[in-house]
Amino acid sequence: MIIKVQQFVRFLAEWDIKRLFCIDVDNSKDLKRYVHCWSKLPQDLMQMVFERLGFADFQRAKSVCSSWLSASRQSKPTNKIPWMILFPKDNNYGLLFNPEEKDKFYKTQDLGNDFAKSFCVATCRSWLLMLDPKYLNFFEAKTQDPLYNLYILDLLTRERINLPTLVSEFGLNAPIFWMDEKTKDYLVMGMFNEEDAVSFKKGDTSWKQMPELSLSCMEQGFNMVYKDHKLYCLNYYKLKIFDFSGEIPVKVFKTSVHGFIQRLLICPGRMPPAYSLTRMKHYVVVTLSGDVLIVTSTRPCMSKIWNFEIFKMDSSKGNKWEGIDSLGDEAILLELGITVDTKEINEGVKRNSIYFNGRDFGDEYDENDVLIFSLDTKKVEKPHQFVCSSVRCSNARWFLPSFKRE
Numbered sequence: 001m002i003i004k005v006q007q008f009v010r011f012l013a014e015w016d017i018k019r020l021f022c023i024d025v026d027n028s029k030d031l032k033r034y035v036h037c038w039s040k041l042p043q044d045l046m047q048m049v050f051e052r053l054g055f056a057d058f059q060r061a062k063s064v065c066s067s068w069l070s071a072s073r074q075s076k077p078t079n080k081i082p083w084m085i086l087f088p089k090d091n092n093y094g095l096l097f098n099p100e101e102k103d104k105f106y107k108t109q110d111l112g113n114d115f116a117k118s119f120c121v122a123t124c125r126s127w128l129l130m131l132d133p134k135y136l137n138f139f140e141a142k143t144q145d146p147l148y149n150l151y152i153l154d155l156l157t158r159e160r161i162n163l164p165t166l167v168s169e170f171g172l173n174a175p176i177f178w179m180d181e182k183t184k185d186y187l188v189m190g191m192f193n194e195e196d197a198v199s200f201k202k203g204d205t206s207w208k209q210m211p212e213l214s215l216s217c218m219e220q221g222f223n224m225v226y227k228d229h230k231l232y233c234l235n236y237y238k239l240k241i242f243d244f245s246g247e248i249p250v251k252v253f254k255t256s257v258h259g260f261i262q263r264l265l266i267c268p269g270r271m272p273p274a275y276s277l278t279r280m281k282h283y284v285v286v287t288l289s290g291d292v293l294i295v296t297s298t299r300p301c302m303s304k305i306w307n308f309e310i311f312k313m314d315s316s317k318g319n320k321w322e323g324i325d326s327l328g329d330e331a332i333l334l335e336l337g338i339t340v341d342t343k344e345i346n347e348g349v350k351r352n353s354i355y356f357n358g359r360d361f362g363d364e365y366d367e368n369d370v371l372i373f374s375l376d377t378k379k380v381e382k383p384h385q386f387v388c389s390s391v392r393c394s395n396a397r398w399f400l401p402s403f404k405r406e
Contacts, residue, residue: 039065046071054081054345055401056098080344082333082355084370084383085120085128085155087395092116094155095393096401099348099383108155115153120395122177123336126402128153129177129188148172152179152186156402161186164206168192176226181402187244189213189231191222212242212249225337227286232337234284234294236261239313255319260294260311285332287339294321295334295354306380308354308373326375327352333398352376355383355398370396 050072053061062072084097086105092115096106114132122129132149148171152161166172175190189199189210197213200206213233225232231242231249234257241253261282278300285293294311311321330339331349334356342351349355354373373380 039067041067043071043074047075050075054100055083056100080340081400082336082340082349082398083401085123085397085399086393087120089394090116096155099345102348109158111153111155111158112160114149118151120397121172122175123397123399124177124179125181125400126154126156127177127179127181127186128155128399129175131172133171146171150188152177152188154402163188163200166192166198166207172198174222174224176224176231178226187226190224210249212251223281223283223337225284225286227338232284232286232292234261234282239284239292239294255313257294257321260321261296283334283337285334285337285339288330288341293324293332295332297334297356304380306356306371306373307378308375310375331355335397336399350374357396370398 046068050058050061058072062069081098081100083099086095086097088095092110092112094108094111096108098104098106115130118130118132120128121131130151130153132151133146146167146169148166148168150163150166150172152163153159170191170193172188172190172192175188177186177188179186185202187199187201189197192198192207197210198207199210200208213231223234226244229243229245230252231244233240233242237257239253239255239257240251242249243252278298280296280298283295283297285295287293292313294313296309296311297306298308299306310324310327312324314320314322327339329341329343329351331342331351332339332354334354340349342349350372352375354375355370356373357370370383371380372383
């Protein structure tokens with residue numbers, strides 16, 4: 001019988017080796033021989049095993065024995081399986097959900113006294129960008145605009161990086177967050193009013209305005225994604241790409257999105273009521289192969305009926321946009337602006353689907369549910385009933401957990 005690598009490691013980690021192989025516990029020589037055998041597997045073989053594991057199995061395998069722990073430090077796995085973090089209301093911890101383990105939560109450690117009143121506005125691997133609004137007295141703050149405390153938090157190790165207070169009427173809109181886990185270099189940016197962008201990176205002492213990214217008409221037609229040191233900016237008129245590999249961002253691409261990005265103008269008395277109350281949002285998504293997609297979501301107000309349209313930029317046809325009906329074996333994580341390959345995930349993430357959060361539509365009827373829109377059936381469903389019915393949460397987000405090699 002061929003046993004999957006993940007199942008093999010899970011058995012070794014969760015069950016005692018002597019029980020797994022029916023070793024005579026009274027025969028110490030027999031026991032030592034088998035334990036010695038498994039602890040002395042070739043390092044190159046162990047590295048091949050580790051590099052094929054998901055996050056949960058990687059953590060289990062490290063605990064089998066000291067030689068397996070050593071092999072884990074030499075491997076370079078790339079986690080393919082997104083996890084969900086849920087934020088229970090008024091609590092200083094998070095709940096982690098692995099789609100491969102449908103009936104189990106992992107509770108994080110205490111993440112600090114201000115965690116319960118903070119909002120997660122972006123994620124990068126296992127790091128969270130948290131925003132804590134501070135509405136101070138005018139004479140104390142010397143400003144009429146509210147103050148926002150931002151900090152970066154590793155939800156697995158509790159390492160924390162505090163950022164300077166941001167003075168802004170709107171907070172930090174369309175936030176972007178990137179972290180290099182080896183060097184701990186990081187970049188945070190977003191819109192702090194309707195036209196101006198700001199950024200803060202490792203080594204800075206204050207927020208800096210970014211005239212290269214200053215854009216008007218942000219409203220609900222503005223979205224940004226950061227991937228491979230490139231920033232993809234979408235508004236109602238243009239898609240722009242900036243290269244961040246140097247000291248100063250450089251615009252390397254621009255194309256029109258006219259005809260594919262619509263604006264809903266509410267004109268009471270002049271438009272049909274159903275149309276004027278329709279919620280519409282636009283997202284930019286970068287696929288595994290580097291293709292750029294525009295995803296448009298619409299939903300009538302006070303309704304649970306969503307619809308999604310996807311447009312793909314075809315560089316072979318002069319950067320024209322064409323509607324597509326299928327993602328093949330990929331799925332979109334809309335908040336992260338990326339796709340994942342479902343073929344490399346055993347279970348838990350459905351192909352040809354869009355994973356999104358109902359709270360993004362922003363009215364009192366919305367619930368903080370993470371939902372799935374199937375492009376095959378054109379219907380919305382909840383990912384797992386266990387998740388949706390077990391915990392009352394203020395928010396939920398998908399993230400790709402980091403492999404720690406301590």
